[in-house]
Amino acid sequence: xxxxxxxxxxxxxxxxxxxxFCTMTxxxxxxxxxxxxGTATKDDTRFWGPPYAGGESAYYLCANRNKRAIRLNLKSxxxxxxxxxxxxxxxxxxxxFKTGTLERMGLGYEQLKAVNPRIILASITGxxxxxxxxxxxxxxxxIQAMSGLMEITGDQQSGPMKVGVAIADVLTGLYTTxxxxxxxxxxxxxxxxQSIDISLFDSQISALVNVASNYLVSGIIPKRLGNQxxxxxxxxxxxxxDQEMVVAVGNDAQFRKFVQVLGxxxxxxxxxxxxxxxxxxxxxxxxGMISERMKTQSSRHWREQLEAVGVPNGPINNMKELFAxxxxxxxxxxxxxxxxxxxxxxxxxxxxxxxxxPVEMKRHPPLYGEHTEQVLASxxxxxEQIEEMQKNxxx
Numbered sequence: 001x002x003x004x005x006x007x008x009x010x011x012x013x014x015x016x017x018x019x020x021f022c023t024m025t026x027x028x029x030x031x032x033x034x035x036x037x038g039t040a041t042k043d044d045t046r047f048w049g050p051p052y053a054g055g056e057s058a059y060y061l062c063a064n065r066n067k068r069a070i071r072l073n074l075k076s077x078x079x080x081x082x083x084x085x086x087x088x089x090x091x092x093x094x095x096x097f098k099t100g101t102l103e104r105m106g107l108g109y110e111q112l113k114a115v116n117p118r119i120i121l122a123s124i125t126g127x128x129x130x131x132x133x134x135x136x137x138x139x140x141x142x143i144q145a146m147s148g149l150m151e152i153t154g155d156q157q158s159g160p161m162k163v164g165v166a167i168a169d170v171l172t173g174l175y176t177t178x179x180x181x182x183x184x185x186x187x188x189x190x191x192x193x194q195s196i197d198i199s200l201f202d203s204q205i206s207a208l209v210n211v212a213s214n215y216l217v218s219g220i221i222p223k224r225l226g227n228q229x230x231x232x233x234x235x236x237x238x239x240x241x242d243q244e245m246v247v248a249v250g251n252d253a254q255f256r257k258f259v260q261v262l263g264x265x266x267x268x269x270x271x272x273x274x275x276x277x278x279x280x281x282x283x284x285x286x287x288g289m290i291s292e293r294m295k296t297q298s299s300r301h302w303r304e305q306l307e308a309v310g311v312p313n314g315p316i317n318n319m320k321e322l323f324a325x326x327x328x329x330x331x332x333x334x335x336x337x338x339x340x341x342x343x344x345x346x347x348x349x350x351x352x353x354x355x356x357x358p359v360e361m362k363r364h365p366p367l368y369g370e371h372t373e374q375v376l377a378s379x380x381x382x383x384e385q386i387e388e389m390q391k392n393x394x395x
Contacts, residue, residue, distance in 0.1 A: 003030015054342025155226030
């Protein structure tokens with residue numbers, strides 16, 4: 001079955017996570033993504049293990065399925081010729097070199113649009129193409145620190161904490177995907193491509209959402225609240241008789257149901273707690289009172305009672321518990337794929353559920369340079385020419 005982006009060809013010059021996550025998302029949707037790695041250098045994440053499966057790191061496997069992979073030396077003239085020939089028949093180039101690198105190679109947007117006026121060049125950098133930080137390298141950890149995310153993560157005792165995954169990379173990959181799809185749609189009307197400038201720094205600042213807005217409106221620097229919410233109470237982790245769980249009371253009606261389950265329904269009419277602004281104001285008092293009530297019963301008891309009245313709550317799963325959850329199976333959020341060196345691998349499934357053009361897992365995360373000969377032949381190179389280029393380490 002054809003995917004939603006069937007017929008779109010993408011040249012992928014990215015490595016690590018933000019770029020590969022973007023191009024994998026597009027590949028899942030049916031785009032033909034050709035991943036380019038150097039003849040002397042590979043995607044760094046191929047070496048970011050253990051664990052490994054069939055010699056491939058789990059990190060690399062998480063962001064590179066549904067792609068084809070080729071070797072190409074972009075520092076050589078023949079490599080540049082191959083690249084331009086590929087660009088001539090492609091729709092999008094995605095790259096995450098440091099600012100100015102592609103231009104110094106003679107492969108910047110101006111050069112690429114001369115080859116193909118319809119080409120869209122999406123560039124991912126740490127800090128963008130302008131400003132005083134434009135030449136700095138961008139790593140997720142640094143971005144989490146500089147963007148203010150770490151300062152609001154953790155609690156007063158823990159000090160600043162990073163998020164448990166490279167969230168700035170993931171968000172940047174998603175923002176880049178949105179930008180590419182918008183540029184393709186615009187090209188359908190104008191007939192010409194454009195360049196897209198996405199930075200990890202900008203993306204993570206955008207994702208501060210209500211916390212950033214709170215500061216911009218009030219001028220008050222937010223404090224670390226740990227598992228609490230800055231604008232909603234109660235909305236956090238609570239202890240029970242056997243383990244911790246999360247309760248997320250989003251409005252006053254839910255609060256009334258919540259305290260009824262707790263057996264203290266008069267709290268809903270208490271002036272200190274009747275409305276969310278009052279609950280935020282009296283946060284410490286209320287949280288202490290709720291915690292004492294919840295310690296009297298098991299988490300299973302509270303979950304069953306709260307689910308029955310529609311109060312949002314949930315367990316705090318580890319990875320084993322998560323992937324044993326029947327909802328994960330029902331939503332096909334774990335997929336198994338054949339792999340040439342690992343026999344079979346398990347990957348996280350796609351959250352994109354399209355009714356007529358569903359995501360398909362057509363290709364395993366490619367081995368290094370696995371499709372070099374195939375792609376070069378499709379560009380018109382003969383087997384003798386390919387062999388010569390390989391001999392000269394141009395591909």
